[in-house]
Amino acid sequence: RKEVEQDPGPFNVPEGATVAFNCTYSNSASQSFFWYRQDCRKEPKLLMSVYSSGNEDGRFTAQLNRASQYISLLIRDSKLSDSATYLCVVSLRSHSGTYKYIFGTGTRLKVLA
Amino acid sequence: SQTIHQWPATLVQPVGSPLSLECTVEGTSNPNLYWYRQAAGRGLQLLFYSVGIGQISSEVPQNLSASRPQDRQFILSSKKLLLSDSGFYLCACQDRQAFFGQGTRLTVV
Numbered sequence: 001r002k003e004v005e006q007d008p009g010p011f012n013v014p015e016g017a018t019v020a021f022n023c024t025y026s027n028s029a030s031q032s033f034f035w036y037r038q039d040c041r042k043e044p045k046l047l048m049s050v051y052s053s054g055n056e057d058g059r060f061t062a063q064l065n066r067a068s069q070y071i072s073l074l075i076r077d078s079k080l081s082d083s084a085t086y087l088c089v090v091s092l093r094s095h096s097g098t099y100k101y102i103f104g105t106g107t108r109l110k111v112l113a
Numbered sequence: 114s115q116t117i118h119q120w121p122a123t124l125v126q127p128v129g130s131p132l133s134l135e136c137t138v139e140g141t142s143n144p145n146l147y148w149y150r151q152a153a154g155r156g157l158q159l160l161f162y163s164v165g166i167g168q169i170s171s172e173v174p175q176n177l178s179a180s181r182p183q184d185r186q187f188i189l190s191s192k193k194l195l196l197s198d199s200g201f202y203l204c205a206c207q208d209r210q211a212f213f214g215q216g217t218r219l220t221v222v
Binding site: 004043044045089 | 147157162164203208209212216218
């Protein structure tokens with residue numbers, strides 16, 4: 001079983017649609033959770049951190065369910081510029097104090113005009 | 114905030130040639146630095162990480178090596194490239210968040 005699993009997609013949605021991505025992780029000791037966005041042939045960039053209480057940033061809402069080891073990202077009113085690959089990322093702190101990051105393979109989103 | 118410089122952006126090298134990719138960090142001291150490789154359609158694979166000058170940890174056995182000659186400099190090297198070394202190489206600075214350089218797309222021909 002992969003440490004972080006995501007549906008690779010692609011998700012093809014019309015502009016204005018609402019789309020949801022899901023992610024599961026296997027290590028219950030995971031401490032921090034993130035969604036990163038990666039455009040084609042570019043580096044990943046932090047989209048938002050994910051907190052247990054759920055958090056929202058404009059059109060983006062992220063939620064975490066620690067009991068189910070499940071993370072979600074909801075994008076409302078999709079824009080053409082939202083087209084990208086969305087990476088689910090978990091991290092845990094090692095005994096040495098360094099942070100180990102585990103990246104999902106990403107979910108590809110294409111927003112259509 | 115941190116800025117990570119990585120070069121070159123793209124590289125085409127023949128099989129058997131050497132490799133040197135450089136990463137430098139600005140805006141922080143004593144960073145934890147990481148090298149990842151991302152193959153087409155696959156996730157990021159951690160190759161090496163370093164918590165300080167001269168300290169290198171390797172995650173997977175491979176044809177590559179890394180060095181940390183200065184606090185804010187992290188170098189990825191190979192003496193002889195293989196076709197399977199092709200990929201997108203990313204340098205990252207990680208603490209509570211992960212920040213990436215712009216990446217180097219390496220094609221071994």
